[in-house]
Amino acid sequence: MFIHTLFILSLLFASSHALDFCVGDLSLPPGPAGYPCKKSTSVTENDFVYSGLAAAGNTTNIIKAAVTPAFDAQFPGVNGLGLSVARLDMAVGGVIPLHTHPGGSEILVVTEGTVAAGFVSSFDNKVYYFKTLKVGDVMVFPQGLLHFQINAGKTKATAFVFFSTQNPGLQITTFALFKNDLPTEIVETVTFLDEAQIKKLKGVLGGTN
């Protein structure tokens, strides 16, 4: 009789595709709230687990650092749940340059090494919050504000960063300014930077005009 009950109760809810979660179907176009849901019958435990953050990112580059994301496009299990994660690796001297996440707030946890991190507010008297963090320390970066992380130690540093959205976005200020073909004159006008400085960084980053 229990099985009968079970059957009845199960049946009632069986037709609802989105009952408990909505693993993203990346083959369909997303909407403002995320991707359409994968059919529940084809969802497995692997949809909720991601191993892409287990290995350190490649830090053999000019910033001596790497960001490895597990956002909705990499980890469809977070689709619709309003949170995501990424891994930061910084070799000695490594830095995650000044950037914002347009879509949400961030919490960072240091898991290896020493990280100096800061963010800039827009208050008049005290415009930045900057601190050196050890293993196990956490720091929160409120939504949309400019922030950065620097390896402040003599060994490699690792951190995990979490976001209050499944797709935080990433806007690195220096790239936004110098990587594209926005005319130098306009960049000069809207930043007060010198023309020579702009042209130099455009050259390095591949921007034109």
Place this chain on the structure above:
Amino acid sequence: MFIHTLFILSLLFASSHALDFCVGDLSLPPGPAGYPCKKSTSVTENDFVYSGLAAAGNTTNIIKAAVTPAFDAQFPGVNGLGLSVARLDMAVGGVIPLHTHPGGSEILVVTEGTVAAGFVSSFDNKVYYFKTLKVGDVMVFPQGLLHFQINAGKTKATAFVFFSTQNPGLQITTFALFKNDLPTEIVETVTFLDEAQIKKLKGVLGGTN
């Protein structure tokens, strides 16, 4: 009898302070959702009207421009409603420097003159959207992305900007970088700008270190 009905129906809802709106009481500390509500009995039509945007802002300054906000702190009638407005005035040659609003998206309407406006995305192939706008044109700037406005004409320009939040915040990139006492070395590290450039703008803007 109608009056009786009226009395009864009115009575039922009379005890609810927050029935239709929540004009902010700026004398109390705000919370994440905004300010506590002013008592409805002391609310008047003046709480819903703001005349502070009627006059042009003072553009006699180095950016030849002014931003006049009607956010919750200036216009408590928008408290809790998730929208606000500001006025932009740009003299000939005026510019609203590169900035973000951490809290929301923006729509701009040009009401006088010609405005060149743009925002920067983080896509690889096409990283900015830039257009010259005439009177009556509207442009939308998605949440948290770097954007700017320039007077592109030979007369003064005026625009109204609207936000999808009662308190959008304003982070002007150049001020965030150079106005404070964040050490020059750190600014250099997180932006790749030259030391001389940083020191020059710190000097102009009053930043130290």
Place this chain on the structure above:
Amino acid sequence: MFIHTLFILSLLFASSHALDFCVGDLSLPPGPAGYPCKKSTSVTENDFVYSGLAAAGNTTNIIKAAVTPAFDAQFPGVNGLGLSVARLDMAVGGVIPLHTHPGGSEILVVTEGTVAAGFVSSFDNKVYYFKTLKVGDVMVFPQGLLHFQINAGKTKATAFVFFSTQNPGLQITTFALFKNDLPTEIVETVTFLDEAQIKKLKGVLGGTN
């Protein structure tokens, strides 16, 4: 090497369709949160700019007024961003009749002429907020409440109205009551209006029964 870095960082985020915005693809069915996103590779600056509000609407009609919307269906760049805009034109004697926007709050900015505007609350002692606005004045109309705008001057009046949603809806009370084939008897019952009054306006507006 910078270019290498750039390449790596760009690559990481390149697969996310919804990174920074979600311009609506009007060819697909919308959902509760808006339209599915247009592919980012086909998005241009024109998706974020709308010129349909630049010209005055045609006010040669019985209300001597026109509402020109830039909601998601007209201006897909606002899709998913939670805000939209419309233009109001009122000839001398023009009026935007009593109406609500079911979906959100509104801010009005007068850009030409004089506008008398008001909204009705449901409090017992003070049920309406009514004010005459000059150029540059702003007024906020809290979500879902009945409101109206009247050209209160001797010249044409123009205003821009902004909404805290990409699709505010528009329910004009008089149209809702008299334009359809809801039986006169029911309209009488639910409004206390006289049968003759209802039939007269049904006749004018094309309602039946």
Place this chain on the structure above:
Amino acid sequence: MFIHTLFILSLLFASSHALDFCVGDLSLPPGPAGYPCKKSTSVTENDFVYSGLAAAGNTTNIIKAAVTPAFDAQFPGVNGLGLSVARLDMAVGGVIPLHTHPGGSEILVVTEGTVAAGFVSSFDNKVYYFKTLKVGDVMVFPQGLLHFQINAGKTKATAFVFFSTQNPGLQITTFALFKNDLPTEIVETVTFLDEAQIKKLKGVLGGTN
């Protein structure tokens, strides 16, 4: 040892006032998200139960109907939870006049008698949805749209209505138009109703001007 564990785990969360719910403290001013929370130590089961809907409302009035709310101001247990409930009683011939709830959507369940209910949309071709409901039938009224309920049977009718907000508000169109001292001329202008009709209903409802 279990007790020790218990103690430790309990302790960790004991300092959080808002852990599981936020019963409204009606003695403090509310904010946009609701009332501040009552201290958890003084919360009892009675905060989560409301008996004010058990008895029928008094329908000895001109609409032969009564609305009895259990919104946040009457039932503080719903504070912050985004839902509330009310009871409708309609004697024979009773009617809940045309109205909107600015703050949310509504589901109605008929528990006694027969109820004819409808709402008006703003589409061009099909502007209303109207149906006669029997005991056990449910009907949903989307957010902010004009709707009404009528006792369509020969016995009293009862229904419970639920809202997707703790404070839906209630704007009865006829009261909004005629109960206040908004000048007759303005009401005429914004509704196209005849002056005589307006003055008649103002007289009945106690409106002036």
Place this chain on the structure above:
Amino acid sequence: MFIHTLFILSLLFASSHALDFCVGDLSLPPGPAGYPCKKSTSVTENDFVYSGLAAAGNTTNIIKAAVTPAFDAQFPGVNGLGLSVARLDMAVGGVIPLHTHPGGSEILVVTEGTVAAGFVSSFDNKVYYFKTLKVGDVMVFPQGLLHFQINAGKTKATAFVFFSTQNPGLQITTFALFKNDLPTEIVETVTFLDEAQIKKLKGVLGGTN
């Protein structure tokens, strides 16, 4: 001329599919915010009315109770509106076992008989709220907390339950623990229940391992 006006105003908004509501099209995959919207031209009053709760559910089962849902999958009119409803029927001795709704809060209204209902909080000193409810009493169960309902009378009991979401989900604790093939050893480890107890209930409910 009015008809002309009507035509113009109607036209402006006619192209927006999602104007006032978004009845779910169950033939398309849902997303995090619900199902895509059915075309407005094919929407009828029947989309907003559901009669599936009019008849009592079958209580001839081991719990002597039945839950009949009107969630988005059964009642597509609630799609996108953030609320839904279900009917509870309990024969004498009937019980709705301990369960949670992961997605939202619940309000229960007793419409027949006597119902003992309770929920469990996680505070240290007072961890449950339990009350016997009569016809017309309402009780609220805050989001995600364990709760139950028992027929506490000598006749059948009926209640309607409302949710602050269109798809609340239902996780019955006993089924979650014993119905599946999660190894007995793990169930033992994470619940502290005895092996014999677990195996007994797995046997009854059809769980294995």
Place this chain on the structure above:
Amino acid sequence: MFIHTLFILSLLFASSHALDFCVGDLSLPPGPAGYPCKKSTSVTENDFVYSGLAAAGNTTNIIKAAVTPAFDAQFPGVNGLGLSVARLDMAVGGVIPLHTHPGGSEILVVTEGTVAAGFVSSFDNKVYYFKTLKVGDVMVFPQGLLHFQINAGKTKATAFVFFSTQNPGLQITTFALFKNDLPTEIVETVTFLDEAQIKKLKGVLGGTN
């Protein structure tokens, strides 16, 4: 002149308390959206950093595990930001018993050892998702669903868990059932567990009745 500009622009926004963040003032009662904001002038970098997760929790207890939270009550910097974090420590044989977080979804990152984790859905055919995770693996637990973590290795295990809310709550099923004075008869009725089993665990956990 720049300084003048700076002064003007700064002034405009200086009166807004909640500009960029809302560090919680724990001395005031919270509301549904969180705690009132601490005055920005008294906010320091220490409000955004928390070191309470740096040390392992004490696992000398019967579950051989500890949960150390950094929720709003411990880490007021997350107030209003919709995210929080906690640390899990599990000695060999340690287990975080079956539980839910009523308020949000969770992402877990293993930073040391091996963790077997799972959650239970309510679908009929496949009701649980269970996986053994190594260092660097992440797993997501959708909102409100029952889940657990077990040290599956031969050394201690550590993980950080992140939540899509500043106050996720924690409801441990076994404590909810047996720690309180809910009568044994009721627990039996709503769980189908045997009386002896219930009394045994009530005895261990300090529950009565």
